[in-house]
Amino acid sequence: MKVGEKLTISLQSLLDEQVGQLHYGTFIDVDNDNCIRLIGNYGVVCMDGETCVITSITDNYVELMNEDGEEDELFLLTHEELGIASFR
DSSP: OOTTOEEEEOHHHHHHHSOSBOTTSOEEEEOTTOOEEEEETTEEEEETTOEEEEEEEOSSOEEEEEOSSSSOEEEEEOHHHHHHHEEO
């Protein structure tokens, strides 16, 4: 894993492993149409299956930017959460 690497995010995989709230304040929501999305402080930051770019890596988290949405959105996942959710 390195800065600039693109990953497809599977929120379904996270949903299968964890319930609701993720470590850094985002949570997974499933709407009436079974659309799975990651919600941050200001709304949707990522939808299931979107491609994101790693923008920063620390010992505690990985910062990702979702460039597939209406606006570029940054969000954080722990290394464990990213390991569950990412496809390269």
